[in-house]
Amino acid sequence: MRRISNSLKTFIKLETSSSILLFAVSILAVIWANSSYGYVYEELWHHEFTIGFADTNFHLSKPLILWINDGLMAIFFFVIGLEVKREVLVGELTTLRKASLPIFAAIGGMLFPVLIFFVLNNGKLGGDGWGIPMATDIAFTLGILTLLGKRVPLGLKIFLTAFAIVDDIGAVLVIAIFYSSNIQWNLIMYAMLIFSVLAFLSYKEVYSKYFYFVMGFVVWLLFLKSGIHPTIAGILMAFTIPIQRKVDVKEYIQKATIQFNIFKSSKPTSEELLSTEQIQAIDSVESLTNKVHSPLQNLEHTLHGWVSYIIMPIFALANAGVILSFSGLGDFIHISYNIALALVLGNTIGIMLMVGIAVKLKLADLPENVNFKQLFGVSLLGGLGFTMSLFIANLAYVDESLIAAAKMGVIIGSLVAGILGYLVLRFTLNKDIIEE
Numbered sequence: 001m002r003r004i005s006n007s008l009k010t011f012i013k014l015e016t017s018s019s020i021l022l023f024a025v026s027i028l029a030v031i032w033a034n035s036s037y038g039y040v041y042e043e044l045w046h047h048e049f050t051i052g053f054a055d056t057n058f059h060l061s062k063p064l065i066l067w068i069n070d071g072l073m074a075i076f077f078f079v080i081g082l083e084v085k086r087e088v089l090v091g092e093l094t095t096l097r098k099a100s101l102p103i104f105a106a107i108g109g110m111l112f113p114v115l116i117f118f119v120l121n122n123g124k125l126g127g128d129g130w131g132i133p134m135a136t137d138i139a140f141t142l143g144i145l146t147l148l149g150k151r152v153p154l155g156l157k158i159f160l161t162a163f164a165i166v167d168d169i170g171a172v173l174v175i176a177i178f179y180s181s182n183i184q185w186n187l188i189m190y191a192m193l194i195f196s197v198l199a200f201l202s203y204k205e206v207y208s209k210y211f212y213f214v215m216g217f218v219v220w221l222l223f224l225k226s227g228i229h230p231t232i233a234g235i236l237m238a239f240t241i242p243i244q245r246k247v248d249v250k251e252y253i254q255k256a257t258i259q260f261n262i263f264k265s266s267k268p269t270s271e272e273l274l275s276t277e278q279i280q281a282i283d284s285v286e287s288l289t290n291k292v293h294s295p296l297q298n299l300e301h302t303l304h305g306w307v308s309y310i311i312m313p314i315f316a317l318a319n320a321g322v323i324l325s326f327s328g329l330g331d332f333i334h335i336s337y338n339i340a341l342a343l344v345l346g347n348t349i350g351i352m353l354m355v356g357i358a359v360k361l362k363l364a365d366l367p368e369n370v371n372f373k374q375l376f377g378v379s380l381l382g383g384l385g386f387t388m389s390l391f392i393a394n395l396a397y398v399d400e401s402l403i404a405a406a407k408m409g410v411i412i413g414s415l416v417a418g419i420l421g422y423l424v425l426r427f428t429l430n431k432d433i434i435e436e
Helices: 002-034 038-045 064-090 098-119 127-134 138-147 154-178 185-203 209-226 231-239 249-265 276-292 295-319 330-360 372-381 386-396 399-434
Strands: 046-053 058-062
Touching: 002 038, 002 138, 002 295, 002 399, 038 064, 038 127, 038 231, 046 064, 058 064, 058 185, 064 154, 064 231, 064 276, 064 386, 098 154, 098 209, 098 249, 098 295, 127 399, 138 154, 138 399, 154 231, 154 372, 154 386, 154 399, 185 209, 185 231, 249 276, 249 330, 295 386, 330 372, 330 386, 386 399
Parallel strands: none
Antiparallel strands: 046 058
């Protein structure tokens, strides 16, 4: 339990600190897009970028924004897949009882925004964007909780993290099923064959990060050409990464101690050079260290910083640049209002209703030291969609005006949800302290 708690605290600290950078980059994107240099912003992300040899069949050409959304975001989804696998095997989703409340909350937070969007849209243009308001941005939501300091119960942070992870699973399924077209099933079969081989090797605890990287790139390329969004390849590849360690902690300490004693007792050749025995001892410790690492945990730890501090800010810079004007949206202005309302109202109503039903029917328990007033604040934060909502907006629409209207709605809805959620939590947490 201590190990899980420490991992959770590290995860939350990383997510919340990166949310500040993500927010700053998003503001920069909006300012840049609305400045006199807005044309540079548009030209940059739509500039064609080629990998390979342009005059042959061995090349891949895409606008820069698609390299980000299809390529870099596959790594983002890969890390999400690692988090999901960890939570299912050793975290907050290991048993149905532990996972039930976040699952009920996530179902409400996905279903009701979709329903409200359909009701508000009422058959108008842009109905394909129904998946946009069903996503929650974990970085921003945890960042807001951090602003409230130590008054936030750990149980509330755990619930929000587990809820967001389940919500991400739902969003990935929606992308795979509803936002893929003209699917070439033969390429999918090739990709799944490779996936099956890697899954079998993982089951047998045979793992090489270099081999998995090469095979992962092949799977990503097959998905890219198949018609199913290539970020799904990131999720699938994450599930093939083994979690088992080759050396347990007790064995590691014993063997490493022996090698450290050898290193300490052996005399170096000179002040600059180590002895042969010391070099061998270091090599042995390095080998043991690699074996005591869980491949899944090691990859998640290594990539999380890259995703949080580089990939997500680049994505935000490329996608958050919305012209802050309703005048250019024409017949699509209703999309902005519909998405904003669906984000805020849909998540708040859906999460609170489903959590209330689950607790009332004794299908789940409230987290320790958490009450319904605090959950109301968290349900408002569930409407802070941003990263995933912007991502789905690019998949749902082709028309630039529709995309701009959707992004406007995401930004407005996320801003309202974040402010209201913060105020509700600040009030309820302060009140709870007074009552104690």
